[in-house]
Amino acid sequence: MRRAEASKACPHNPAVSCNNCRLSGICLPLALESDEIVKLDNIVQRGRPLPKSRHIFREGDAFTSVFAVRSGAVKTYSITDAGEEQVTGFYFPGEVVGLDGIGQNRYASSAVSLEVSAICEIPFSQIEDLSGQLPNLQRHFFKLLSSEIVDDQRHITLLSKNTADERVASLLVSISARQARRKLSASAFRLPMSRADIASFLGLTVETVSRVLSRFAKQDLIRIDNKEISDLDVEGLKAAANLQP
């Protein structure tokens, strides 16, 4: 089992099929049988690696596809009425962006690569057709959308009730958990986004984010070298975030 996982191809490679992708256990194929994955595979368009800071789609563009992150990292953001950028999410390999476009047939946010990334494009009309035939896919898509709602509601709670320390700690714990889900280190990783992105996402200023990170380092909850995080103390940060362990 572990051997099979490990033998699966590197997700940077654009030639790899869903069936052979290392992310199949957490990405779209998750709930599908192997013959169903073949059908999904047929509609997935794998792109060349996308350089840093390139848009995948922009707020207001006609909605055509959802996109799975295969490698790298993506942020989504929208522009407020006051003209500022509000970061609405960070997305790592195995996660899907563009779901907010379904409702109005236009993307409600923009998505940009935070580093060199590989992206799988899945045309939504084909997902709809296929979902009519594959109840597992329909169900999985309903779940995907619903989980995004739950995540957003948790984020609403975070912004509404938590202090700056708790917000930053929560983000670190969340990224750490998502690393672990991809069998990567939960205690050492590179933050692909800027301090300004973190601040926007958490409803804080850059200065506050910087101060909190420095304080966490002083308290030995993390070590920081610019964007590199190491020696992350998951339990300590969960305590700082006021989360149940």
Next chain:
Amino acid sequence: MRRAEASKACPHNPAVSCNNCRLSGICLPLALESDEIVKLDNIVQRGRPLPKSRHIFREGDAFTSVFAVRSGAVKTYSITDAGEEQVTGFYFPGEVVGLDGIGQNRYASSAVSLEVSAICEIPFSQIEDLSGQLPNLQRHFFKLLSSEIVDDQRHITLLSKNTADERVASLLVSISARQARRKLSASAFRLPMSRADIASFLGLTVETVSRVLSRFAKQDLIRIDNKEISDLDVEGLKAAANLQP
């Protein structure tokens, strides 16, 4: 057309079918053909009017159904790790609650009636089955979920970037717009929720909400008599909320 709308039965009445419900233009039947509505109608369970302060479902309950509000009003909330209540949404006739339960097969929040309400229960497994046959229904459900995501992201932006005045003004504008959509007065209505609910939803304290409302009244943006709002100045409040008109 208007005549036909007006002749449709009062949504308090539990006997009325989707086809004849006054809300059919904004609720689930929205995207369906009339023969499709009949099929939807067959799986909808209409309850007796629900008294005030009754739970429709609770956070953690096994997920079985989504619920359309037919009359009255509902709030959803979840309990934070610190044990406080976080209000995540207010729902008016024609709107659907319980979508956050799909992802984990358990409701991620609780839903309570804020006043006497009539609720339509729609078992989700039957929606899934029917969606496999009716592409219009499948699409509509995808859209419903996606719109909830967009709403939540707008709320995230509100909490992250806006002042107390802007938050309260936004809520008033939103309720006013939803009144208008149901062909009710956009400038006079009763707030079904307490000041504490508003405060929790907007990430403020009761005192701040109270002060802001008083100030708005002094500025002639609204008139308040306890929960009754009247003479609401939509344009003025949009300006106060920093929204494009």
Next chain:
DNA sequence: GCACAGGCTTGACTCAGATCAACCGGAGCC
């Protein structure tokens, strides 16, 4: 190699909204 720009950090000061406290008034109950 050096210069420049943008990202990040740190410090001093300010302020919007929280907290604490007092009071008001209507609904429910004896």
Next chain:
DNA sequence: GGCTCCGGTTGATCTGAGTCAAGCCTGTGC
């Protein structure tokens, strides 16, 4: 009627995070 309770309002004070300002570090381009 009078009492109590709860939701709401208003005022005085406090504080966490924002603002303003300065300086540093890092990566990039010539």
